[in-house]
Amino acid sequence: MTSKCRRILISIGLCLLLAACGDGIDWQTKGIAGLMPPLRFTLTEDSGSPVQAKDFHGHITLMYFGYTHCPDICPTTLAKLKAAIARLPESAAQDVRVLFVTVDPKRDGLERLRTYTAAFGPQFVGLRGSDVELTQLTKRYRITYGRGKPDASGNYEVSHSSAVFVFDRSGEARLMVRDSDGVDALAADLERLENKT
Amino acid sequence: MFSTLQFLQPWEPSLAIQLLCAFAVGLYITGLVKGRRSGHREGFWKPFAFLLGVTLMYFVTQTQYDYLSQHMFFIHRIQHLVLHHLGPFLIALSAPAAVLGRGAPDSARRSRSFLRPLWVPARSAYRILQQPVIATVLFVGLIFFWLTPSIHFDAMLSAQRYALMNWSMAVDGLLFWWLILNRAPDGLTPQLSYGRRILILAVIMPPQSVLGAYIALSKQDLFDVYAVCGRAWPVSPLVDQQIGGLVTWIPSSMMSVVAALILLGFMFREHRTRRSTPSPAGPPGNPLSSTTSV
Known part of the structure; x- marks a missing residue:
C-alpha cells in the first residue's frame, strides 16, 4: 500500500514538473508558451482599415493594452519597448510590430491613436475595436480593464493590464513582459526569439 | 453595472459543470419524490443543505462571479472557500447517497455490470485518496500548492490550468468532507471513529491559519498576476491581498470548528440512542475501520 502510494505521488509530482516546463527556454522575462492561446483578433487599424491577427504573421508581434490619455504607465511602457527594439540589429528591429490596443475607444479616435503611436516609431500600430471585439480579445488573454467615473471636466481614468504579450512569427504566444522586466531583459529575449524563429 | 440576469450568465461556460450540476439536482429531486411515495421523508434541512451546496458551487464557477474571481485575489479566495470548504461541506452534511440512489432509474442499476471494468481501478483510487493521512495532506497540500506564487501566476494565465485548479479544489473538497461527515457505512469510505475525524479537523487548522496569516500580513504583493492582468475594480494590491489572506485564515479554520x-x-445523539435501545451495537459508525483504514 505505502509503496503504491509513493509511486502514485511520485508520478503526480513528475507530471506537475513536466507541465511546468513550457518551451524549456530560460527567458529573462516571463515565458508563456503553452499557457496562452495564439494571437487572434479582428480590430480596426489606426489607418482605418480592418485588420486581423494573421496580417501580422511573419513578424515578432508585441501587444499592449492602454489608452492615449494614460498619464504614466502607457508612455513609460511604450518607451521601454522602443528602447528595447532600438537595441536589436537593424533588420530585426524593422521586423518587429507593436500593437497598441486602446481600451478607451470612446476618446481614442483613429487619428489621435495614429499620432500617438507614430511618435514611438514606425513599428508601432494603434488598434481600436468595438466593446464586443475588445472584450473578446481581453478575455482571450485573461486580462481586464475598467473605466473610472468622469470628473467635472469629463476626464476619467482607465484601469488596465500592465502586461505586454509577445508572439512569435507564427502567432504563438511566447513571452509576457511585466513592469518589473527591464529594457535589457526584454532586448535579450527579443533577440533570442528573433534568432530562434 | 450588471443587471442580475446578466450577472447569472456564465463568464466561461463549462458544459461539464453545467451538466454535472443539472444531473446532481435532477437525480436528487427525483430521489426525493420517489422516496416520499415510498415513505422516506427527508425533512427540510437535508435537501436544503444539498441544494444550497450545489447552487453555491455552480454560482461561483458559472456566473459572472467567475470573472471577478479571475481579476481580484480576495474574490478568488472566496471562490475557493466555496469550492473546497463550504459547498462540499453542505453536500456531505446532507448525506445524499440514499436519496441519489433512489433517484437513479432502475435501468441504470441493472446496467451496472457494464461499468465493472472501470469499477475496480476507480475503487482502489478512491480508497487511496480516502486514506486518512493522504486525505489530510491532500486537503492542505492543494491549498498550499495553488497559492505558491509562481504556480498561482500560471494558473491565472492559462484557461486550462485555471479549470484544473478549480476542479481539483472541488473534487478534493467533496472527498474530504465526505470522509469527515459520512455516517452511513457504504463499504467504500473508511469509517473513521469520531475521535480521529476531530483529530484530522484539528490537524488541518494550523497550516491554513499560518498560510492565511502570512498572506494577510505580508508587506509585499505576493500575487502580482492580478496587477499584471488588471483588477476588476481599482483596489490597492495590498488591501486585496490582506482581505484574501483573512478569508484563507479565518473562515477556513472556522469550518473545522463547525464540523467538529x-x-x-452526532456522537451524543448516537450515544443516547444506543443507551435507550439495549441491542448490542458496535462503536459509533465504525464497523469497517479495521479493514479500510491504514
Whole structure:
C-alpha cells in the first residue's frame, strides 16, 4: 500500500514538473508558451482599415493594452519597448510590430491613436475595436480593464493590464513582459526569439 | 453595472459543470419524490443543505462571479472557500447517497455490470485518496500548492490550468468532507471513529491559519498576476491581498470548528440512542475501520 502510494505521488509530482516546463527556454522575462492561446483578433487599424491577427504573421508581434490619455504607465511602457527594439540589429528591429490596443475607444479616435503611436516609431500600430471585439480579445488573454467615473471636466481614468504579450512569427504566444522586466531583459529575449524563429 | 440576469450568465461556460450540476439536482429531486411515495421523508434541512451546496458551487464557477474571481485575489479566495470548504461541506452534511440512489432509474442499476471494468481501478483510487493521512495532506497540500506564487501566476494565465485548479479544489473538497461527515457505512469510505475525524479537523487548522496569516500580513504583493492582468475594480494590491489572506485564515479554520461541533452532536445523539435501545451495537459508525483504514 505505502509503496503504491509513493509511486502514485511520485508520478503526480513528475507530471506537475513536466507541465511546468513550457518551451524549456530560460527567458529573462516571463515565458508563456503553452499557457496562452495564439494571437487572434479582428480590430480596426489606426489607418482605418480592418485588420486581423494573421496580417501580422511573419513578424515578432508585441501587444499592449492602454489608452492615449494614460498619464504614466502607457508612455513609460511604450518607451521601454522602443528602447528595447532600438537595441536589436537593424533588420530585426524593422521586423518587429507593436500593437497598441486602446481600451478607451470612446476618446481614442483613429487619428489621435495614429499620432500617438507614430511618435514611438514606425513599428508601432494603434488598434481600436468595438466593446464586443475588445472584450473578446481581453478575455482571450485573461486580462481586464475598467473605466473610472468622469470628473467635472469629463476626464476619467482607465484601469488596465500592465502586461505586454509577445508572439512569435507564427502567432504563438511566447513571452509576457511585466513592469518589473527591464529594457535589457526584454532586448535579450527579443533577440533570442528573433534568432530562434 | 450588471443587471442580475446578466450577472447569472456564465463568464466561461463549462458544459461539464453545467451538466454535472443539472444531473446532481435532477437525480436528487427525483430521489426525493420517489422516496416520499415510498415513505422516506427527508425533512427540510437535508435537501436544503444539498441544494444550497450545489447552487453555491455552480454560482461561483458559472456566473459572472467567475470573472471577478479571475481579476481580484480576495474574490478568488472566496471562490475557493466555496469550492473546497463550504459547498462540499453542505453536500456531505446532507448525506445524499440514499436519496441519489433512489433517484437513479432502475435501468441504470441493472446496467451496472457494464461499468465493472472501470469499477475496480476507480475503487482502489478512491480508497487511496480516502486514506486518512493522504486525505489530510491532500486537503492542505492543494491549498498550499495553488497559492505558491509562481504556480498561482500560471494558473491565472492559462484557461486550462485555471479549470484544473478549480476542479481539483472541488473534487478534493467533496472527498474530504465526505470522509469527515459520512455516517452511513457504504463499504467504500473508511469509517473513521469520531475521535480521529476531530483529530484530522484539528490537524488541518494550523497550516491554513499560518498560510492565511502570512498572506494577510505580508508587506509585499505576493500575487502580482492580478496587477499584471488588471483588477476588476481599482483596489490597492495590498488591501486585496490582506482581505484574501483573512478569508484563507479565518473562515477556513472556522469550518473545522463547525464540523467538529457537528460531529460531537452526532456522537451524543448516537450515544443516547444506543443507551435507550439495549441491542448490542458496535462503536459509533465504525464497523469497517479495521479493514479500510491504514
